Amino acid sequence: MIEKKGRALLLGDGPVITASAAVGGKKEGEGPLGASFDLIVKDPYAGEKTWEKAECLLQKKAVTLAINKAGRSPTEVELLFSGDLINQCTPSCYAAVGLGIPSVGLFGACSTAAEGLALAALLLEAGACDRAVSVTSSHFCTAERQFRTPLAYGGQRAPTAQWTVTGSGAFLLERQGSGPRVRGALLGKPVDMGISDVTNMGAAMAPAACDTLAAFFRDSGKTPDDFDLILTGDLGSVGHRIVQEQLGQEGISLDDRYQDCGLLVYDSARQDTHAGGSGCGCSAVVLAGHILREMAKGSLKNVLLAGTGALMSPMSLQQGESIVGIAHLVWISAE
Amino acid sequence: MIEKKGRALLLGDGPVITASAAVGGKKEGEGPLGASFDLIVKDPYAGEKTWEKAECLLQKKAVTLAINKAGRSPTEVELLFSGDLINQCTPSCYAAVGLGIPSVGLFGACSTAAEGLALAALLLEAGACDRAVSVTSSHFCTAERQFRTPLAYGGQRAPTAQWTVTGSGAFLLERQGSGPRVRGALLGKPVDMGISDVTNMGAAMAPAACDTLAAFFRDSGKTPDDFDLILTGDLGSVGHRIVQEQLGQEGISLDDRYQDCGLLVYDSARQDTHAGGSGCGCSAVVLAGHILREMAKGSLKNVLLAGTGALMSPMSLQQGESIVGIAHLVWISAE
Numbered sequence: 058m059i060e061k062k063g064r065a066l067l068l069g070d071g072p073v074i075t076a077s078a079a080v081g082g083k084k085e086g087e088g089p090l091g092a093s094f095d096l097i098v099k100d101p102y103a104g105e106k107t108w109e110k111a112e113c114l115l116q117k118k119a120v121t122l123a124i125n126k127a128g129r130s131p132t133e134v135e136l137l138f139s140g141d142l143i144n145q146c147t148p149s150c151y152a153a154v155g156l157g158i159p160s161v162g163l164f165g166a167c168s169t170a171a172e173g174l175a176l177a178a179l180l181l182e183a184g185a186c187d188r189a190v191s192v193t194s195s196h197f198c199t200a201e202r203q204f205r206t207p208l209a210y211g212g213q214r215a216p217t218a219q220w221t222v223t224g225s226g227a228f229l230l231e232r233q234g235s236g237p238r239v240r241g242a243l244l245g246k247p248v249d250m251g252i253s254d255v256t257n258m259g260a261a262m263a264p265a266a267c268d269t270l271a272a273f274f275r276d277s278g279k280t281p282d283d284f285d286l287i288l289t290g291d292l293g294s295v296g297h298r299i300v301q302e303q304l305g306q307e308g309i310s311l312d313d314r315y316q317d318c319g320l321l322v323y324d325s326a327r328q329d330t331h332a333g334g335s336g337c338g339c340s341a342v343v344l345a346g347h348i349l350r351e352m353a354k355g356s357l358k359n360v361l362l363a364g365t366g367a368l369m370s371p372m373s374l375q376q377g378e379s380i381v382g383i384a385h386l387v388w389i390s391a392e
Numbered sequence: 393m394i395e396k397k398g399r400a401l402l403l404g405d406g407p408v409i410t411a412s413a414a415v416g417g418k419k420e421g422e423g424p425l426g427a428s429f430d431l432i433v434k435d436p437y438a439g440e441k442t443w444e445k446a447e448c449l450l451q452k453k454a455v456t457l458a459i460n461k462a463g464r465s466p467t468e469v470e471l472l473f474s475g476d477l478i479n480q481c482t483p484s485c486y487a488a489v490g491l492g493i494p495s496v497g498l499f500g501a502c503s504t505a506a507e508g509l510a511l512a513a514l515l516l517e518a519g520a521c522d523r524a525v526s527v528t529s530s531h532f533c534t535a536e537r538q539f540r541t542p543l544a545y546g547g548q549r550a551p552t553a554q555w556t557v558t559g560s561g562a563f564l565l566e567r568q569g570s571g572p573r574v575r576g577a578l579l580g581k582p583v584d585m586g587i588s589d590v591t592n593m594g595a596a597m598a599p600a601a602c603d604t605l606a607a608f609f610r611d612s613g614k615t616p617d618d619f620d621l622i623l624t625g626d627l628g629s630v631g632h633r634i635v636q637e638q639l640g641q642e643g644i645s646l647d648d649r650y651q652d653c654g655l656l657v658y659d660s661a662r663q664d665t666h667a668g669g670s671g672c673g674c675s676a677v678v679l680a681g682h683i684l685r686e687m688a689k690g691s692l693k694n695v696l697l698a699g700t701g702a703l704m705s706p707m708s709l710q711q712g713e714s715i716v717g718i719a720h721l722v723w724i725s726a727e
Binding site for chain 2: 058059060061064066106107109110135136140142143144145146149150151153154157158159160161162163164165168172176179180182185186187225236244245246247249289319326368369370371372373376378381
């Protein structure tokens with residue numbers, strides 16, 4: 058049963074995340090969450106000929122690991138929700154055909170992990186399937202080449218710049234089983250605050266995160282106190298500060314239960330990642346690895362993830378547009 | 393109530409398509425379906441500075457027209473499902489922020505119209521929203537520049553090549569109201585038959601259409617005789633023939649109730665469009681304009697659309713990959 062309260066969608070018991078898997082690259086493995094990854098692939102090519110094929114492989118590995126953990130096979134999965142940052146979602150499309158699962162292709166930039174989890178949970182709750190996987194990925198090398206400068210160029214990074222996570226996070230959702238449940242969702246509204254600085258994505262996405270979180274607290278009847286942890290996807294240090302300030306001005310105090318996956322995934326001072334991590338893989342690996350492990354241990358009961366995304370394209374920026382932000386929300390509960 | 397029968401999803405009464413709008417370009421207006429468009433925009437720039445901004449405008453026009461036809465306002469629409477062919481779905485993202493509606497970004501290449509209709513219908517049926525819009529677009533100039541050669545190059549087109557439709561089709565779906573209903577859906581499985589000829593997309597997508605149609609007839613208990621019209625999205629003359637032959641070999645006879653939106657939208661002999669139309673806008677404008685007008689007149693009762701898509705990227709082809717096809721299906725009924 059889906060209960061619609063304003064923009065908030067509450068899912069009753071909600072479908073179960075019966076398994077998840079996080080696959081990361083070398084830098085992610087060396088970060089503070091290194092031990093939470095199921096697999097670290099140190100070679101940026103992952104043995105493939107191109108970075109895009111490597112990213113595709115990370116996605117297939119994450120999906121297969123998650124499915125195996127639950128003792129299932131890909132043929133038992135009825136729907137795959139996937140997407141990434143690369144033109145025409147290339148890694149996701151080739152991963153999907155390799156897995157052979159009916160597929161719903163998504164484009165939500167870095168918000169895709171939350172978008173996929175929300176849609177998968179809603180369709181499971183509605184009875185449209187019994188078992189679904191949601192997966193996303195990003196890769197430092199594929200993203201840098203496409204969105205910024207050739208890697209060999211060695212451009213200096215701005216202090217506000219973020220570091221695209223190399224990794225993939227996959228979630229197996231089932232109607233029955235044991236594990237935390239998706240209890241709520243809210244689909245984000247695109248917000249354009251006129252920011253066009255591609256080295257300051259956190260500032261461009263923060264207003265969308267505020268819109269989504271404020272709408273959820275307003276419509277769901279929940280307060281920040283109902284959650285042990287409130288996460289944004291990849292706002293980094295700049296966006297994290299903006300969210301705290303802006304929501305504070307609206308009378309919503311997140312306090313120290315508010316964190317950002319981009320700040321958790323790296324030790325920025327030691328790993329030289331400037332404002333923090335970003336990319337479709339950022340919130341996906343932090344949730345699929347670290348957070349769900351903490352929930353399994355019982356140290357976290359209720360987690361809100363507002364998966365943030367910058368709907369930007371190099372071409373639209375060249376054409377004088379600013380960066381559109383979006384944030385999709387899921388509420389995951391181990392109670 | 394969603395009834396899952398194998399891969400087929402049957403929707404009981406199903407949500408209502410209360411309004412739709414088709415916006416086309418000059419060539420589309422001069423085609424056999426010219427009279428079915430709500431708006432023809434003859435200038436490929438649509439008064440904007442770039443083709444991408446023009447495509448964005450077509451999408452906003454289509455959504456606004458559909459919402460206005462039903463006497464609604466954008467603030468009454470709870471979810472927008474949208475996507476297109478352009479890198480990072482640029483036209484859709486900027487259209488969504490302009491409309492200010494909470495948005496689910498999709499990537500299904502030319503299958504996006506059917507993908508969006510299917511997801512919107514399923515979430516409406518599940519009670520996740522009361523009113524949603526699904527929209528897609530394509531533009532000959534944005535697609536040619538991105539996928540093939542610069543327009544000024546004037547390259548010769550292969551006989552199997554298709555012509556990307558300039559246009560946008562939008563559908564307003566509501567839980568209550570009058571109009572045809574979405575009675576069923578089936579989400580497609582990606583299929584890769586090893587075809588890498590970008591001037592023969594119909595052949596690359598046809599196997600996916602066959603997989604989807606065969607699965608629907610096998611699982612739903614329906615036969616081709618239950619439909620007045622069975623449509624594929626943009627297979628053109630080459631793919632259309634392959635589907636007839638391949639399904640025929642599997643004992644599924646579509647006969648003359650089978651058509652393809654890419655063959656309907658242009659008069660290929662007169663308009664020099666070779667194998668027919670293609671693009672996200674192709675099935676969207678044919679369904680939003682011509683088909684739904686025929687359903688309103690009572691000349692069509694039950695229509696199946698298998699929206700076909702080629703999940704290709706110029707980069708993946710350069711890297712030696714072949715073209716992945718997918719086809720999402722919706723059943724629309726005026727009974």
